[in-house]
Amino acid sequence: MRALNFDNRFVRELPGDTDGINMSRQVYDALWSSVQPTAVAKPRLLAHSPEVAEMLGWTAADIADPDFASVFGGNQLLAGMQPYAACYGGHQFGGWAGQLGDGRAISLGETVNSAGERWELQLKGAGPTPYSRRADGRAVLRSSVREFLCSEAMYHLGIPTTRALSLVATGDSVMRDMLYDGNPALEPGAIVCRVAPSFIRFGNFELPASRGDKALLEQLVDFTIARDYPELQGDTQAKRSAWFMEICRRTGVMIAHWMRVGFVHGVMNTDNMSILGLTIDYGPYGWLEDYDPMWTPNTTDEAGKRYCYGQQPYIGHWNLAHLRDALKPVIADAQVLQAGLQAYADTYSETFGVMLAAKFGIRELSDNDAPWINSAFELLHKSEVDMTLFFRNLADVDVQQPELTPLLPAFYRDDLLQQYRAEWEQWLGQYCARLQTDNLPPEERRARMNAANPRFVLRNYLAQQAIDLATAGDNSRIVELLDTLRHPYDEQPRYAHFAEKRPEWARHKAGCSMLSCSS
Numbered sequence: 244m245r246a247l248n249f250d251n252r253f254v255r256e257l258p259g260d261t262d263g264i265n266m267s268r269q270v271y272d273a274l275w276s277s278v279q280p281t282a283v284a285k286p287r288l289l290a291h292s293p294e295v296a297e298m299l300g301w302t303a304a305d306i307a308d309p310d311f312a313s314v315f316g317g318n319q320l321l322a323g324m325q326p327y328a329a330c331y332g333g334h335q336f337g338g339w340a341g342q343l344g345d346g347r348a349i350s351l352g353e354t355v356n357s358a359g360e361r362w363e364l365q366l367k368g369a370g371p372t373p374y375s376r377r378a379d380g381r382a383v384l385r386s387s388v389r390e391f392l393c394s395e396a397m398y399h400l401g402i403p404t405t406r407a408l409s410l411v412a413t414g415d416s417v418m419r420d421m422l423y424d425g426n427p428a429l430e431p432g433a434i435v436c437r438v439a440p441s442f443i444r445f446g447n448f449e450l451p452a453s454r455g456d457k458a459l460l461e462q463l464v465d466f467t468i469a470r471d472y473p474e475l476q477g478d479t480q481a482k483r484s485a486w487f488m489e490i491c492r493r494t495g496v497m498i499a500h501w502m503r504v505g506f507v508h509g510v511m512n513t514d515n516m517s518i519l520g521l522t523i524d525y526g527p528y529g530w531l532e533d534y535d536p537m538w539t540p541n542t543t544d545e546a547g548k549r550y551c552y553g554q555q556p557y558i559g560h561w562n563l564a565h566l567r568d569a570l571k572p573v574i575a576d577a578q579v580l581q582a583g584l585q586a587y588a589d590t591y592s593e594t595f596g597v598m599l600a601a602k603f604g605i606r607e608l609s610d611n612d613a614p615w616i617n618s619a620f621e622l623l624h625k626s627e628v629d630m631t632l633f634f635r636n637l638a639d640v641d642v643q644q645p646e647l648t649p650l651l652p653a654f655y656r657d658d659l660l661q662q663y664r665a666e667w668e669q670w671l672g673q674y675c676a677r678l679q680t681d682n683l684p685p686e687e688r689r690a691r692m693n694a695a696n697p698r699f700v701l702r703n704y705l706a707q708q709a710i711d712l713a714t715a716g717d718n719s720r721i722v723e724l725l726d727t728l729r730h731p732y733d734e735q736p737r738y739a740h741f742a743e744k745r746p747e748w749a750r751h752k753a754g755c756s757m758l759s760c761s762s
């Protein structure tokens with residue numbers, strides 16, 4: 244395997260806990276702990292992302308080298324790697340949870356590629372760390388397949404996200420109570436290597452702030468600005484202010500994208516919010532099938548629905564408010580902190596507004612559009628229509644002769660289609676009349692819509708089918724799905740079956756319609 248160039252700034256420039264004792268504990272005065280991955284029985288590469296490999300400077304031959312599975316299964320380190328687990332806290336489900344930290348993620352180092360880009364490599368499921376509390380530091384195959392595929396799917400959809408280099412089966416079993424119903428069972432273990440310029444989360448700042456450790460907080464803030472936001476200018480205070488504004492802005496853009504494609508993160512705790520505005524920590528996430536703002540894929544969230552689809556923009560604000568509180572001791576200008584939250588709200592509405600216009604194929608939204616857009620979403624909801632198929636197929640409606648035909652494959656229930664057919668037809672007439680006032684050439688309108696409305700998303704049941712096959716020893720579906728999701732806006736007729744709406748058998752099946760945090 245070709246060597247990589249490592250420049251591990253996080254561990255070099257920030258205080259760490261280096262006593263190397265791998266025992267669960269509270270860690271003070273440090274932002275990370277050194278820890279070694281725990282070796283696994285039989286690492287085997289199940290899938291990799293060719294784009295991420297190339298970005299790091301690796302060819303197919305490097306990936307095929309047996310050392311590759313060994314390194315990314317945690318059995319071997321490359322020269323220059325300095326593994327560590329980060330120390331952070333977080334608000335979970337609305338309450339302060341204290342110290343959390345990388346309980347099963349181990350960062351291997353920061354590699355700088357030939358283009359000068361910095362990419363941190365991080366194994367998820369590589370064994371216990373000082374932050375594992377009573378858990379095992381491992382990850383199961385099902386959650387690893389989901390994280391691997393979804394990170395890459397999101398990237399190809401044009402959504403800010405951490406990436407995934409590899410998916411390695413460990414050959415070890417892991418005990419999990421998948422449905423939290425008192426039936427623990429052994430499951431195959433796996434490790435994903437995640438890749439991002441930075442894995443720093445809101446919670447990294449919240450923990451020293453909660454402990455009143457202003458010096459440590461300040462160090463982390465200035466480090467993050469220097470390493471992850473080098474474009475910011477001015478004196479220390481000016482940079483910190485501009486930095487907070489930029490985090491707010493990026494978070495707004497990210498969440499607008501989630502809403503555009505119907506992605507529900509499922510666990511928007513502040514320890515799962517990236518300081519770069521990247522989608523991070525793919526756990527019990529899900530994709531809207533029939534449009535339902537109250538839908539949450541996370542069974543732990545079923546009662547409160549704090550993290551359901553429709554709440555995500557609000558939760559983004561809530562999380563930023565907690566980051567703001569953590570940063571108060573080090574950002575002198577209180578107005579800037581408030582302005583950041585406003586910038587979040589403004590960025591979100593502007594960005595989502597532009598996206599909505601593109602989704603419906605109109606040039607620009609105006610206030611007059613609110614009524615018919617709201618009726619569309621109401622109808623989508625009450626008549627159980629697949630969000631992805633509806634928007635994609637909407638481009639096929641003939642503006643001159645509006646008919647429901649292209650939209651029929653998006654309906655889940657015949658009875659609801661019949662019940663709301665007249666309302667839909669009326670809506671369609673109104674919509675097409677609106678399109679005519681825009682007078683966009685049909686091909687331009689279709690291209691605009693198709694660039695905002697993917698044909699392919701990682702439907703919940705598709706991920707589950709890939710998992711079931713992989714559990715039985717066949718990883719071909721993972722590879723095939725990854726290939727499909729690399730071009731989500733293209734028609735790809737050979738993969739048409741991956742664009743179909745959820746089959747009935749998947750409506751209430753575990754893994755397809757509901758997911759627990761157990762992973």
Ligand code: AMP
Binds near residue numbers: 375379381
């Ligand atoms: P999550 O909800 O997956 O973001 O995880 C919340 C916290 O629990 C983080 O600090 C994780 O590192 C930790 N955690 C989750 N699963 C495990 C595990 N199997 N072993 C150790 N720590 C874990």
Ligand code: MG
Binds near residue numbers: 514515524
């Ligand atoms: Mg997490």
